[in-house]
Amino acid sequence: MTSADAALSGTGVAGPAEIHANLSANGLYAHALRRGEGRLSADGAFMAVTGQHTGRSVQDKFVVDDPEVHDAVWWGKVNRPLSPANFTKFSGQVRTWLGQQPELFTQDLYAGADPAHRIRVRLITTNAWHALFARNMFIRPPRAELASFKPDYVILHAPEFEADPAEIGCRTSTCIALSFAKRTICIAGTSYAGEIKKSIFTVMNWILPDRGVLPMHCSANVGAAGDAALFFGLSGTGKTTLSSDPERALVGDDEHGWSDTGIFNFEGGCYAKVIKLSKEAEPQIWDASHRFGAVLENVIGDEHGNLDLDDNRLTENTRSCYPIEFIPNTVAGGRAGKPKTVVMLTADAFGVLPPIAKLTPAQAMYHFLSGYTARVAGTEKGLGKEPQATFSTCFGAPFLPRHPEVYGRMLAERIARDGAQVWLVNTGWTGGAYGTGKRMSIQHTRALLRAALDGSLAKVEFVRDPFFGLMMPKAVPGIPSEVLNPRETWADKDAYDRQAKHLVSLFEANFETFAGAVGEDVKAAAIRAAA
Secondary structure: OOHHHHHHOOOOOOOOOEEEEOOOHHHHHHHHHHOOOOEEOOOOOEEEOOOOOOOOOHHHEEEEOOOOOHHHOOEOOOEEEEOHHHHHHHHHHHHHHHHOOOEEEEEEEEEOOOOOOOEEEEEEEOOHHHHHHHHHHOEOOOHHHHOOOOOOEEEEEEOOOOOOHHHHOOOOOOEEEEEOOOOEEEEEOOOOOHHHHHHHHHHHHHHOHHHOOEEEEEEEEEOOOOOEEEEEOOOOOOHHHHHOOOOOEEEEOOEEEEOOOOEEEOOOEEEEEOOOOOOOOOHHHHHHHOOOOOEEEOOEEOOOOOEEOOOOOOOOOOEEEEEHHHOOOEOOOOEEOOEEEEEEEEOOOOOOOOOEEEEOHHHHHHHHHHOEEEEOEOOEOOOOOOOEEEEOHHHOHHHOOOOHHHHHHHHHHHHHHHOOEEEEEEOOEEOOOOOOOEEOOHHHHHHHHHHHHOOOHHHOOEEEOOOOOOEEEOOEOOEOHHHHOHHHHOOOHHHHHHHHHHHHHHHHHHHOOOHHHOOHHHHHHOOOOOO
């Protein structure tokens, strides 16, 4: 078998003129620049522009409706079915197209830092910068293991190939299709690199529950005493920022598993949102994004490559992808013990949730299944002036191939078994809703989190919030007392009450979507309007 044959083994692609297999960052940089795929920042990061797609194409993602997986898949808006016949046709077209290209780039990588639960992934793509993204994002095997590498899953990445909706049964010329039976992912018609990352997260969400491992869309870090913590949260809530704490070692910034032995990172890199990134507030992410080896998506720079991280002319979803070792204080091996603390983050743009609240186990499952945050005008296209509530079950609905209650039950069991304390943290607005109030102080948030993590916060006196049933601390050293109770930060208390009741009604409406799948304790913990 030739080296080209070995690099394409298991992909079904017949090799083109030249295969670039498992190149280092240096080699991928050289090819990406030669091919005109992007340019360098002043600090040496690789800058790529993804064109039409600057985020995930949620409506163009499909799961193949293979008979052996049909009954276990959570079909609906998240997992749209594609027939096995149409996938065979589509994947065949993608393989043929890839085989016709003059050169291809492959990377052999691991997903899962725990050897007992990892999978082997082979990416084949037309662009060097996408190969560099994957190399940054996943776990790089030792060189000695590459010679015998056999993929468990293959990603056929064809960003310039356009699918035919009439022929394939997809919606547009963009199509992301995943077959669990064939262990193959096809990505076509989009250059947004996050599709590579999230397709493998979806795979891990599929395979791990059968192994008794909870897959989670969360970041994780660990203190000097070995006390691990998890941070759940949707985009913009501070998951990456708050887990990158100089006083604690980072396990990972986005995707983890929780097994009987502890937690482990799925990835070997970070994928941080960098719009309006502050060097003062987020020095670790700033430094990681201003160096050779980082991949910047849709970030604007001047003619000399000096970055303007406030410039959103291409998208609000500007991104930086870098190896996790670019963060100074990380956990070698990407594994830690059982978590002592679980944090659920929300950026409440309505300005009515407290900065921190202690949750019971039943409340923890309720808020996990709710997955609430609120987006505001300017963060996404199509949003108006008023905050828009977003509920993404398990803080990661787009990546859940199984029914949400599968993951909800596993979280409740893990919390009960391992004795973790759960906190709800609001990184959103205070003193009023978006447009009137101001963003929660990151210094206050970090101080409250540190008190939660070291156990001191659990010992203070708490008071129950009348609208959401949350237990709020009455006083915390170093934090103004009025900050802890959101109603006290509003000049117009009646306006606060109206806004709080409005958010309660949104929680009530969302609860109806999963109320039938939870126990009486969770139903009792649900947020509801006062009788």
